[in-house]
Amino acid sequence: MLEGFRTAARQAGHDRALRGLLIDCKRLLSERGEANSVAIARDLVARFYALADDQQATFFERLSRDFGPDPKAVLESAQAYAKEPNARNLIRLTHLAEPPRQELLRRINRLPGGTSSIVAMRRALLARVARQPELQALEADFLHLLSSWFNPGFLQLQRVDWNSPAQLLEQIIHHEAVHEIDGWDDLRRRLQPDRRCFAFFHPQLPSEPLIFVEVALLPQMPASIAPLIDKASRPLPPDQFKVAAFYSISNCQPGLKGVSLGNFLIKRVAEELKRELPQLRVFCTLSPIPGFARWVRAGAHCEGLPKARAERLAQAHATVLEACGGDFDRWSSATALRALPEETMQALTRLAAFYLGVHATSAGGDPVARFHLDNGARLERLNPLADLSAKGVKQSFAMMVNYLYDLQKVETHHEKFTHGEVAQSRALAALL
Structure with missing residues (x-):
């Protein structure tokens, strides 16, 4: 019974802490004086850091639900703008459509160390968004503001x-x-x-x-x-x-x-x-290919390939599958990879060319490849047995890649990638 009382007391304390934090949020939004705003923001941040993990989850839920725009006001303003698309109606619509929590974050940012606190809050938020899709709008607000504040x-x-x-x-x-x-x-x-x-x-x-x-x-x-x-x-x-x-x-x-x-x-x-x-x-x-081994293990699929290319991809995968006896775990050491025959290594290199030269353009493409290709780099050269560390063997069968940054052509290559085309050397294109 005593333990039950203690649990109830702890829960009551947690509830008070959360209520206090939400009250601070409302006070900060309504406060006009800057001096008072800083003091309130300081208390708000301190209260957030003091929350337990489950309390932070509840706080984000309340921030998402209770500090969003008023749907009715937004609808009325949107209808007014559609009827009369003038500057006054547009300004009013933009103002009403912006969630109040964005202004809350701006006011927290005025606090010395406020930027660091908001980055820390978003880190805690990101850990939950995948499990709680209802927080996506809140996450979009954080990302919108931080993208502006961390403009290059x-x-x-x-x-x-x-x-x-x-x-x-x-x-x-x-x-x-x-x-x-x-x-x-x-x-x-x-x-x-x-x-x-x-x-x-x-x-x-x-x-x-x-x-x-x-x-x-x-x-x-x-x-x-x-x-x-x-x-x-x-x-x-x-x-x-x-x-x-x-x-x-x-x-x-x-x-x-x-x-x-x-x-x-x-x-x-x-x-x-x-x-x-x-x-x-x-x-x-000289870049890693972190998703390559997983893609090969999963069957090495590329959507929408012409028949001839699809056949070359299938043949390369069949070659490596036969070489490992259907068990890629046999290639879990540097020694095993060094012992691969030339034919198998060539097939593995061809698979990497498809993975980077074709699959990279898909939403599930390798994140490192997408970063460099979208940044205007050219896929230049594949390097077998380039990373024989345990991590390199596990992620990419030790394969690495060179991306070339031609400073005169990065914009052209970037444009190509946005249209689903990978800029690549002739040697790699010949493998497809």
Whole structure:
């Protein structure tokens, strides 16, 4: 019985905390004085952080339901605008159609540290949207505002080097998402003179990188990742810098998912490197293909292929299926992949060409491929046995790809991709 009383007391406390937070939301929207608004916003944020996980879920539900536009007022205003499409009616319709929660978020953003708090709120929201589709409109409001506030025009590009603050270097180690950084010695090598690291920062988050990219300065386009991340390797002299290879790009803020940052980062970095090192002639990537192995295991399907191409795709899949005896788990080690006969490796390479050159244009296409192709890169070269790490073997049978960034043609290639066409080299197109 005593435990029952304790549970009830806790629940009552949780309910009071949630009610207090919702009251703060209404007060903040109705407050006219800026000084009072800051104080209310500070309390509101503190109350949000104090909520338990299930309380946050309820708060988002209430924010979605109780702080949306008035449907009746929007309908009447829309009818008035349809009848008389003048500026006054349009302004009124736009005002009424905007959910009040957008203004609530703007007022929270005025608080010192408010931008960081809103990014954190969205991170918590994103964890729930897939399970609660009724929160999609609320998520759209967060994304709309953050996309404006994190417009690339507001972002600051900074080079990260060994003399950068230790706190920043620790964040680079922590947030590296493509090729794990194995401690300080590994990071030091990645910041040597033949390497570069650049990050985007926002004025409201001056000590927190939003996204960063790592670059290797090389004599030629790289075909495997191991030499690039070998912490025992020796730096190359500047007279060998002919190629800038982007080999890792990592987002640091999950709450900014969907906000376009990476495409602008790569272009800005390429321009910066071109100014610093005019001898650079090639800008490319060495990129993972994270969805490739899963697609092959699932049958390697591409919709709408002409008959001849469909037959070549089916034959390549049949070849690899026969080679592994119908069990792709046999290829779960670097040793097994190194032992594959040339015919099987050629078939696997052809499958990768279809996966990137055709399947990438579909909604379920590889996310890394879609990022680079939509960013105006050209599919340039496939590299078998390029990533023999456990992660590379599992995700792509160790296959990697080079995307080429021709700065004079990125807009043309981007336009092609928006119309379902992948810009690619002749060598890869010949595999289709």
